[in-house]
Amino acid sequence: MLINTPETVVADALRGMAGAHPELAVDVENRLVVRRDAPVAGKVALLSGGGSGHEPLHAGFVGPGMLAAACAGEVFTSPVPDQMVRAAAAVDGGAGVLFVVKNYTGDVLNFEMAAELAEEDGVRVEQVLVNDDVAVTDSLFTAGRRGTGATLFVEKIAGAAAEEDAPLDRVAAVARQVNASSRSFGVALAAVTTPAKGSPTFDLPPDELELGIGIHGEPGRERRPMMTSREIADVAVGAVLDDLRPDGPVLVLVNGMGATPLLELYGFGAEVHRVLSERGVAVARTLVGNYVTSLDMAGCSVTLCQADEELLRLWDAPVETPALRWGR
Amino acid sequence: MLINTPETVVADALRGMAGAHPELAVDVENRLVVRRDAPVAGKVALLSGGGSGHEPLHAGFVGPGMLAAACAGEVFTSPVPDQMVRAAAAVDGGAGVLFVVKNYTGDVLNFEMAAELAEEDGVRVEQVLVNDDVAVTDSLFTAGRRGTGATLFVEKIAGAAAEEDAPLDRVAAVARQVNASSRSFGVALAAVTTPAKGSPTFDLPPDELELGIGIHGEPGRERRPMMTSREIADVAVGAVLDDLRPDGPVLVLVNGMGATPLLELYGFGAEVHRVLSERGVAVARTLVGNYVTSLDMAGCSVTLCQADEELLRLWDAPVETPALRWGR
Numbered sequence: 001m002l003i004n005t006p007e008t009v010v011a012d013a014l015r016g017m018a019g020a021h022p023e024l025a026v027d028v029e030n031r032l033v034v035r036r037d038a039p040v041a042g043k044v045a046l047l048s049g050g051g052s053g054h055e056p057l058h059a060g061f062v063g064p065g066m067l068a069a070a071c072a073g074e075v076f077t078s079p080v081p082d083q084m085v086r087a088a089a090a091v092d093g094g095a096g097v098l099f100v101v102k103n104y105t106g107d108v109l110n111f112e113m114a115a116e117l118a119e120e121d122g123v124r125v126e127q128v129l130v131n132d133d134v135a136v137t138d139s140l141f142t143a144g145r146r147g148t149g150a151t152l153f154v155e156k157i158a159g160a161a162a163e164e165d166a167p168l169d170r171v172a173a174v175a176r177q178v179n180a181s182s183r184s185f186g187v188a189l190a191a192v193t194t195p196a197k198g199s200p201t202f203d204l205p206p207d208e209l210e211l212g213i214g215i216h217g218e219p220g221r222e223r224r225p226m227m228t229s230r231e232i233a234d235v236a237v238g239a240v241l242d243d244l245r246p247d248g249p250v251l252v253l254v255n256g257m258g259a260t261p262l263l264e265l266y267g268f269g270a271e272v273h274r275v276l277s278e279r280g281v282a283v284a285r286t287l288v289g290n291y292v293t294s295l296d297m298a299g300c301s302v303t304l305c306q307a308d309e310e311l312l313r314l315w316d317a318p319v320e321t322p323a324l325r326w327g328r
Numbered sequence: 329m330l331i332n333t334p335e336t337v338v339a340d341a342l343r344g345m346a347g348a349h350p351e352l353a354v355d356v357e358n359r360l361v362v363r364r365d366a367p368v369a370g371k372v373a374l375l376s377g378g379g380s381g382h383e384p385l386h387a388g389f390v391g392p393g394m395l396a397a398a399c400a401g402e403v404f405t406s407p408v409p410d411q412m413v414r415a416a417a418a419v420d421g422g423a424g425v426l427f428v429v430k431n432y433t434g435d436v437l438n439f440e441m442a443a444e445l446a447e448e449d450g451v452r453v454e455q456v457l458v459n460d461d462v463a464v465t466d467s468l469f470t471a472g473r474r475g476t477g478a479t480l481f482v483e484k485i486a487g488a489a490a491e492e493d494a495p496l497d498r499v500a501a502v503a504r505q506v507n508a509s510s511r512s513f514g515v516a517l518a519a520v521t522t523p524a525k526g527s528p529t530f531d532l533p534p535d536e537l538e539l540g541i542g543i544h545g546e547p548g549r550e551r552r553p554m555m556t557s558r559e560i561a562d563v564a565v566g567a568v569l570d571d572l573r574p575d576g577p578v579l580v581l582v583n584g585m586g587a588t589p590l591l592e593l594y595g596f597g598a599e600v601h602r603v604l605s606e607r608g609v610a611v612a613r614t615l616v617g618n619y620v621t622s623l624d625m626a627g628c629s630v631t632l633c634q635a636d637e638e639l640l641r642l643w644d645a646p647v648e649t650p651a652l653r654w655g656r
Contacts, residue, residue, distance in 0.1 A: 001517070001592060002517060002557050002560065002588050002592040002593070002595070002596050002626075002627070002628060003556070003557050003592055003595060004556045004557050004558050004595070004599075005556075008595075009591065009592070009595060010591075012557065012594075012595030012598050012599075013591045013592070013594040013595045013598075014594075015595070015598035016582075016593075016594030016595050016596070016597035016598035016601075016616065017594050018598075019597060019598055019601040019611070019614060020582070020594070020597055020614040020615070020616045052591055053589070053591060055589065055590035055591045055594070056590060060590070075591075189329070189330060228331070228332045228333075229330050229331050229332050229340065230332050232330065254344075254348070258587070258589055259586070259587035259624055259626075260330050260624070261381070261383065261586055261621065261623045261624055262383035262384060262388070262618070262621070263337065263338075263341045263380055263381060263383045263403075263623065264329060264330040264331055264337070264341070265330070265344075266340075266341040266342075266344030266345050266348070266383070267330070267331060267332070267336075267337060267340030267341045267343070267344050268330050268344070269344035269347060269348055270340050270341075270343035270344035270346075270347055271332075271340075273344075273347040283347070286347060286348040287348070288344065288348045290590070290618070293589065293590070295589045295591065296587055296588070296589055296626065298330075298587075298624065299330070300330060320654075325653050325654055326648075326653055327655045
């Protein structure tokens with residue numbers, strides 16, 4: 001691993017973000033990454049965070065058109081309420097704050113406590129829970145479905161609504177619509193190694209894969225002998241469509257877990273498009289890359305979001321963050 | 329590996345690029361990725377290419393402000409002259425074409441032959457050779473220094489000059505200045521596995537690293553027991569500064585080889601900045617991410633480019649490609 005010590009991994013990364021991104025305000029001690037122009041008067045602020053190890057999620061999504069701030073926890077461990085309260089105070093421009101919370105027990109409890117504390121401080125808070133992973137209900141760390149790739153869609157699309165001065169209830173409603181319209185399914189081809197453990201956190205032989213993996217190496221639906229990209233797309237997209245059944249065009253995220261080459265991800269993207277075409281699902285936009293990762297895990301996930309014209313317009317709206325950036 | 333067959337990896341990836349990037353024209357049969365608005369009348373066109381397996385380099389850098397076209401070879405194998413001649417004809421808007429060639433024997437020979445053929449067809453061609461890797465002179469596949477991370481700087485900065493309607497000799501001069509002002513050094517923490525071989529192409533135990541690695545797993549300077557991020561930055565930046573000796577601010581690329589988590593790359597970036605500060609070198613801009621990769625190899629490289637005001641202005645100019653994208 002390219003680290004100094006397991007204990008300093010998160011702080012070291014935040015120092016690196018500070019050096020590479022002068023357009024962001026990085027508080028290494030409190031583990032916050034904040035838009036430098038925050039608070040923006042009159043605009044709703046999106047705040048997210050979670051365990052580290054999923055980069056660029058969330059700090060890489062801080063900037064105009066997406067998150068106002070991100071709180072970084074230890075690797076695969078929720079940040080604490082104090083970080084969230086501090087961040088909420090830093091970004092509230094008077095229009096309130098939307099917490100974007102991935103559905104893991106620690107995150108849910110800590111964001112809930114932070115919402116209560118922030119409201120006591122006079123900050124209006126709404127929360128949206130992201131729970132898009134169709135692979136399993138209830139898992140290590142989770143009651144209900146896990147939150148994975150849809151987090152990117154929620155943060156981008158609701159962030160665009162906030163940038164357009166939509167009020168808090170509207171931004172929260174958009175975020176909930178995006179989550180309700182999104183489903184994901186992930187596959188691991190090799191296990192993840194955390195800095196603290198220093199060896200793979202689960203055992204996955206090179207000639208097997210795990211279907212329905214979580215982003216912390218949580219178990220999925222089943223082990224199988226290695227499959228082709230084509231076969232994996234059939235299973236992953238099939239699992240998503242069994243649950244989503246879109247009646248309009250979808251946004252597609254073809255996401256790498258961290259160690260799978262972009263060459264392979266694009267090839268997998270072609271197979272995802274093939275399955276969607278065979279199933280009569282129209283594709284509006286496709287994003288291919290490592291966005292919601294699990295350190296050095298090899299594998300991929302597919303997230304689909306059924307997007308009406310308004311969600312698509314908000315998806316296309318300008319965004320300026322380290323990891324997602326475009327204008328129109 | 330997330331593939332169908334080793335034989336179809338490159339074609340599958342190009343089909344995926346076609347699906348994800350309707351703003352690009354992808355010719356899967358001839359393995360070309362071209363700006364959809366090519367040829368652009370009166371503008372010099374940058375053309376590059378090389379073996380696949382280094383994504384997003386080069387196809388991910390095709391678009392306004394950077395490359396006009398990229399030719400994809402088999403994994404770690406040069407594209408053929410016919411591809412380059414075809415691409416040159418597709419992108420020449422009458423102002424000529426600049427070939428950006430990484431210094432590997434096969435690439436150099438094939439681009440040289442393509443330049444002669446294209447010129448016979450009436451296309452004016454200039455070439456720039458990228459040879460920034462200070463680790464070794466002469467290596468597997470190379471006479472002289474290898475071309476690595478500086479390719480990104482050359483393509484971005486010369487691409488901006490071309491976008492501003494600079495003539496061919498000026499665009500070529502800018503490209504050569506960028507290469508002459510850039511140096512790189514890379515480190516492998518785990519070996520690369522190619523689809524054709526299906527197992528690691530060299531043997532690197534988990535408790536060792538290879539200093540001065542190439543982007544095809546070519547041998548570097550030496551094996552050492554595993555080092556910390558801090559120690560690796562001392563060696564890598566030290567090796568670059570032994571050769572470059574900048575007397576002004578530098579652009580910094582902290583590049584991942586493919587399988588190293590972004591969390592770790594940012595931490596390494598902090599150590600790179602520390603060494604530069606200790607050595608009195610000012611940092612103008614920093615880019616952190618997986619840009620010039622080696623499939624699933626774990627590790628990183630550092631590239632520095634001494635940038636005068638004009639190069640910095642061109643670096644900051646708008647660019648709109650799959651992998652690098654910003655406006656001003």
